[in-house]
Amino acid sequence: xxxxxxxxxxxxxxxxxxxxxxxxxxxxxxxxxxxxxxxxxxxxxxxxxxxxxxxxxxxxxxxxxxxxxxxxxxxxxxxxxxxxxxxxxxxxxxxxxxxxxxxxxxxxxxxxxxxxxxxxxxxxxxxxxxxxxxxxxxxxxxxxxxxxxxxxxxxxxxxxxxxxxxxxxxxxxxxxxxxxxxxxxxxxxxxxxxxxxxxxxxxxxxxxxxxxxxxxxxxxxxxxxxxxxxxxxxxxxxxxxxxxxxxxxxxxxxxxxxxxxxxxxxxxxxxxxxxxxxxxxxxxxxxxxxxxxxxxxxxxxxxxxxxxxxxxxxxx
Amino acid sequence: xxxxxxxxxxxxxxxxxxxxxxxxxxxxxxxxxxxxxxxxxxxxxxxxxxxxxxxxxxxxxxxxxxxxxxxxxxxxxxxxxxxxxxxxxxxxxxxxxxxxxxxxxxxxxxxxxxxxxxxxxxxxxxxxxxxxxxxxxxxxxxxxxxxxxxxxxxxxxxxxxxxxxxxxxxxxxxxxxxxxxxxxxxxxxxxxxxxxxxxxxxxxxxxxxxxxxxxxxxxxxxxxxxxxxxxxxxxxxxxxxxxxxxxxxxxxxxxxxxxxxxxxxxxxxxxxxxxxxxxxxxxxxxxxxxxxxxxxx
Numbered sequence: 001x002x003x004x005x006x007x008x009x010x011x012x013x014x015x016x017x018x019x020x021x022x023x024x025x026x027x028x029x030x031x032x033x034x035x036x037x038x039x040x041x042x043x044x045x046x047x048x049x050x051x052x053x054x055x056x057x058x059x060x061x062x063x064x065x066x067x068x069x070x071x072x073x074x075x076x077x078x079x080x081x082x083x084x085x086x087x088x089x090x091x092x093x094x095x096x097x098x099x100x101x102x103x104x105x106x107x108x109x110x111x112x113x114x115x116x117x118x119x120x121x122x123x124x125x126x127x128x129x130x131x132x133x134x135x136x137x138x139x140x141x142x143x144x145x146x147x148x149x150x151x152x153x154x155x156x157x158x159x160x161x162x163x164x165x166x167x168x169x170x171x172x173x174x175x176x177x178x179x180x181x182x183x184x185x186x187x188x189x190x191x192x193x194x195x196x197x198x199x200x201x202x203x204x205x206x207x208x209x210x211x212x213x214x215x216x217x218x219x220x221x222x223x224x225x226x227x228x229x230x231x232x233x234x235x236x237x238x239x240x241x242x243x244x245x246x247x248x249x250x251x252x253x254x255x256x257x258x259x260x261x262x263x264x265x266x267x268x269x270x271x272x273x274x275x276x277x278x279x280x281x282x283x284x285x286x287x288x289x290x291x292x293x294x295x296x297x298x299x300x301x302x303x304x305x306x307x308x309x310x311x312x313x314x315x316x
Numbered sequence: 317x318x319x320x321x322x323x324x325x326x327x328x329x330x331x332x333x334x335x336x337x338x339x340x341x342x343x344x345x346x347x348x349x350x351x352x353x354x355x356x357x358x359x360x361x362x363x364x365x366x367x368x369x370x371x372x373x374x375x376x377x378x379x380x381x382x383x384x385x386x387x388x389x390x391x392x393x394x395x396x397x398x399x400x401x402x403x404x405x406x407x408x409x410x411x412x413x414x415x416x417x418x419x420x421x422x423x424x425x426x427x428x429x430x431x432x433x434x435x436x437x438x439x440x441x442x443x444x445x446x447x448x449x450x451x452x453x454x455x456x457x458x459x460x461x462x463x464x465x466x467x468x469x470x471x472x473x474x475x476x477x478x479x480x481x482x483x484x485x486x487x488x489x490x491x492x493x494x495x496x497x498x499x500x501x502x503x504x505x506x507x508x509x510x511x512x513x514x515x516x517x518x519x520x521x522x523x524x525x526x527x528x529x530x531x532x533x534x535x536x537x538x539x540x541x542x543x544x545x546x547x548x549x550x551x552x553x554x555x556x557x558x559x560x561x562x563x564x565x566x567x568x569x570x571x572x573x574x575x576x577x578x579x580x581x582x583x584x585x586x587x588x589x590x591x592x593x594x595x596x597x598x599x600x601x602x603x604x605x606x607x608x609x610x611x612x613x
Contacts, residue, residue, distance in 0.1 A: 021427050027501035028420040032432065035417030038470040039435060046444025046452050111340040125345050127599050132348060134595065134602070135588060136530030138548045142555045142584045143351045146358065152577045154354050157369045166369075190348065194606045218333040251533045255552065269446070276447040277537065289445035297442045 053287035059280075066283075073287035082271065090267045090292075094245045096181045102241055104185050105192030106234065110226060112193070113200045114218075126197070129190025137187075141255040144183050145170065170256065173263040180256060180265070184249065195237065199230040236307055243303030246296045268292045352588075359383070359581035366577050381573035382582035392586065395547035399529060402465040402546055406528040411521045413471045418479035419505050436473040446537075453538060464538040465531065465546070472527075475520050478609050482516040483509055519605040522598055529591065547587055554583050 022029065053073060055066040077083055108129060115122035132140065147153050148169040156166040169175045207225045216224065227234075250269035257265035268288060276285025353373070358366055362377030370376060386392055417436075421429055443449075449468070458464040486509055494504050510517070532548035539545060 018427060021425070025420075025423070025426055025501070028423060028426055031416035031501075031505075032420040034413045035471040035476065036432070036435075038413065038467070039439065041456070042449070042452065042468045042470070043439045043443065044435075046448035047442070048444075049448030049451055050444055052448065052451070107340060108344055111337045111344070114334075114337045115341075121341070125341055127596065128348050129344050130599065130602065131592070131595055134526050134530075134591060136532060136548055138530075138532050138552045138555070139584055139588055142551065142580070143355055145555055146355050146577075146581060146584070147351050149577070152358065152366050152369050152371070154372055157372055160369055161372075186348065186351070190344070191602075191606075194603055198607060217330050219329055222333075254533070255555075272446055277450065282447050282451065286445065286447040289447055293442055293445055300441050 050286060050290055052283050053290045055283055057283040057286075059282075069283075073284045074291065076284065077288050077291065082266070085263070086266060086268045086271050089264060090246060090248055092264075093177060093180060093248055093267065096177050097184060098241060098245075100181050101185050101189065102238065104189035106196055108189055108193040109196030109200060110222065113197065113226065117201070126190070126193075129193070131190070132187045133191035135187070137249070137252040137255060140183060140187055141252055144179065144256065148179065171258065171260045173261045173265070176257065176261045176264045180249075180253065183252065183256075196230060196233060199233040200226060203229040235310060239303050239307045239310065243300040244296075246292060246299055355581050355584050359578055359585050361578070363573065363575035363578050366581075367575060379573055382578035383586070385574050385579055386582045386586050391542070391545075391550045392547070392583070394543060395545055395550040398462075398544060399547040402462075402531070403525055403528040406466045406469065407521055407525045409466055410470055410472070410475075410524045410528075411517065414476050414479055414520060414524075415510070415517060417471060418476050419483055419509060421476070422480045422483035436476055440473050450537060459538055460540045460544065461538075462544055465528070465535060468534070469527065469531075472524075474609075475523060478605065479513075479516060479520055482513055482608055486512050515601070515604060516608060519601045519608070522601050523605055551583055551587050554580055 049063075052063060052066070054068060054070055055063065056069045056072075057063065057066045112122055112126055115125075145153075148155055150156055150166045150168040155169070160166060167175075169179060203226065207229070208221055211221050211225060214220075246268075248267045248269060250267055250273070253265055253267060254270050254273065257270065269292070272285045272289045272292075275281045275288070354371070357373065357375040358371050359382055360375040360378050360380070361371055362379050363382075365371060365376040420426060421432060421436075423429070426432075444452075453459065453464060453468065458467065490508050490512075491504055494508060499507070530548065531546065532552060535546050535549050536552070539549070
């Protein structure tokens with residue numbers, strides 16, 4: 001009996017301090033409300049809306065009236081003709097990006113790091129290389145279409161000067177991945193170099209002097225000082241990139257592809273768009289989207305776990 | 317090996333190094349600029365030369381007819397007006413919402429802080445996806461409503477965390493002395509923290525502005541009236557030529573001064589020009605954003 005009242009006593013006390021703290025910070029909670037409301041409406045309610053992936057959703061019957069079908073849409077997807085093409089394309093585009101787009105910012109940073117921080121060329125050159133990051137995908141695809149156009153694009157103009165046939169690059173599935181990857185490097189390699197440039201600025205200058213004393217040249221400085229010094233940054237960026245292996249820049253793919261190039265260009269997200277938004281198969285498309293999100297979640301989680309082990313840097 | 321030979325060998329490797337990094341720098345800068353220069357030159361060339369496919373670097377048979385045509389088209393101005401409205405209001409609302417949440421969550425004493433932080437951070441890992449989000453927006457009656465360009469992107473978790481990191485770097489002694497003078501949280505936020513965080517706030521506002529200015533997929537999903545289209549959607553339609561209006565086709569047929577291609581090229585330039593003129597002045601803020609992001613709070 002005595003113990004019980006003691007327990008409720010501490011509980012009351014705990015509740016009282018909580019109430020006091022909340023009242024004390026009332027303005028802070030007030031400040032939080034708009035963002036929280038946004039979060040719940042536009043981020044969390046779609047998550048709960050994911051249950052339509054397990055329903056035979058009908059817009060007239062609503063979520064409540066639609067029939068429960070369990071995993072049927074997932075089974076349809078995995079038995080369908082496109083599943084492996086979609087997964088293959090999603091992964092191959094990411095592998096292309098890992099092999100070609102990942103090292104590009106590093107090379108840019110190392111090259112510009114050779115110029116003094118006060119150098120005008122360095123400032124202007126880097127400024128120019130960051131710029132495409134801020135150009136919309138519609139314009140970037142527009143530029144790509146212009147450059148690759150079979151009749152008026154510069155690539156074909158040069159081919160024709162050399163007496164070669166003009167090629168309709170964007171209509172040929174075998175060029176799609178190269179075009180997409182090149183476009184992405186053009187867009188984001190420069191801006192991606194900022195993180196490495198910052199890391200290079202933090203390298204201890206005495207290490208370079210030590211190489212001088214040892215009689216080493218600039219290559220020695222590159223391979224024995226610069227690259228090892230920023231290796232932790234490179235590793236973290238690499239692990240984080242691995243966490244996105246199941247994501248694609250579907251917005252630009254959607255602008256760039258056509259039924260002729262689906263064979264190499266169609267990825268899970270574009271498939272979701274066509275089936276969900278264009279064909280109104282809300283439930284089926286949600287199921288496919290959920291499959292991608294779940295795989296993505298696992299990959300990001302693993303990447304964070306590894307990154308925390310390696311360096312104590314993580315998103316949390 | 318004699319002493320001289322070693323010296324020679326070193327200097328050859330030194331020279332090759334200098335040559336290589338200079339070559340890479342020239343390559344980066346020219347590869348970034350060249351596609352834009354090509355589009356610019358083509359847009360200024362006569363449609364005959366463009367049609368023959370002879371443009372490689374410089375314009376041939378200079379004409380401004382394509383620009384005149386683009387700037388006369390009503391759609392460009394509707395698009396510009398809408399994009400400017402969405403960008404200005406979207407940026408203001410997003411920045412304020414983000415700022416307020418970031419300030420509240422930068423205080424370690426706030427009850428439930430880690431729980432709220434998790435709610436924000438989780439959205440960077442997992443989202444409902446395209447279709448469920450579409451259905452929520454449809455249920456809210458936001459389809460084909462201008463607010464759809466502003467509300468769903470109100471607060472980005474990443475930018476909130478960025479701003480919060482910055483607020484946390486402001487010395488807490490400033491807050492404590494103001495508290496002793498009897499100031500409340502709102503006063504402290506507006507009079508102490510915000511004035512000290514202007515560069516970070518500008519950075520975040522600029523990032524939001526770029527997102528809003530470039531938004532097209534969102535607009536394509538949710539807007540159906542052309543009168544509400546942002547610039548990017550009109551540009552997209554011009555690029556996928558198939559859907560050119562009959563008026564435009566007629567205008568092209570009448571004139572030998574313009575062609576579908578030169579109009580395309582000129583439109584691209586008209587759309588990126590404002591951004592490219594502003595860019596040099598705001599570039600340093602974008603770099604700053606990456607720097608704040610890389611320091612973990």
